[in-house]
Amino acid sequence: MSEKSVNPMLKLGLELGPVVLFFVAYTRMKDREFDLFGQSYEGFIVATAAFIPVLLLSTGLLWWLTGKLSRMQLMTAVLVVVFGGMSIWFNDDRFFKMKPTIIYVLFGGLLGIGLLQGKSYLRSVMDEMVPMTHEGWMILTKRVCAFFLALALANELVWRLMSTDAWVNFKTFGLTALVFVFFIVQGPLFARHSTEEDKT
Structure with missing residues (x-):
């Protein structure tokens, strides 16, 4: 559909x-x-x-x-x-606090499996939004994989070592801001490997 x-x-x-x-x-x-x-x-x-x-x-x-x-x-x-x-x-609030960790480990792991096979699973869900070369997608996928695993580690450190207030603030604002900044920083990669000109 x-x-x-x-x-x-x-x-x-x-x-x-x-x-x-x-x-x-x-x-x-x-x-x-x-x-x-x-x-x-x-x-x-x-x-x-x-x-x-x-x-x-x-x-x-x-x-x-x-x-x-x-x-x-x-x-x-x-x-x-x-x-x-x-x-x-x-x-027990610990189960809900672990949820972001599980999500990021799952998706980071899936991207890693694709990379080992020489594939970018990220491309299959984002190709229409961000048209890039195969090389560009492989680079982005490696970065996103590492980023997801880093977010998983960050979530574990915050909920285990800090207060519930700190974790709620981190989940609401910190994770959202980190994702936004991460993709903004990828701007040069998108520009360098864009295929939009090839379609015109």
């Missing part, structure tokens, strides 16, 4: 909205405890419980509007349900 045209700002809002709402919910509830079904839950767990349906709704709307979801969007939704659900079931 071909991807439908959708307002870029609406798409961005649906992609980032659940994370922002989680941050707002956490900041409002972090110092409170909630007694539910005979058990006491910290604000973080309650915010996580609210985040899961919001993310699933957002992902469903993206699929309905665009007619397509990336593998990363699907995997993120699955892991949010699994690890978020485990945090709620066991009343």
Whole structure:
């Protein structure tokens, strides 16, 4: 199914909205405890419980509007349900904090497997957005693979060594900013290996 045209700002809002709402919910509830079904839950767990349906709704709307979801969007939704659900079931925030690590290790590992085979799996999902030569895609894939593994390590260090407040800020703003800066820095690579001129 071909991807439908959708307002870029609406798409961005649906992609980032659940994370922002989680941050707002956490900041409002972090110092409170909630007694539910005979058990006491910290604000973080309650915010996580609210985040899961919001993310699933957002992902469903993206699929309905665009007619397509990336593998990363699907995997993120699955892991949010699994690890978020485990945090709620066991009343333990560590499961949800590990989720970004698992996501980045999975995708970094998949890209690494492709590289060992001389392939760029990244190209198969981004080729239409960023037309480049094979060499350019291989270079970018190596960089993205290393970047994902570095983000996984960073997430582990933050949630294990720092406070929950620090981790929530890192997840909401730090990871988003790092991804944005990373792709901005790749500008010279995109320009050097672009194939757009070949199509004109």
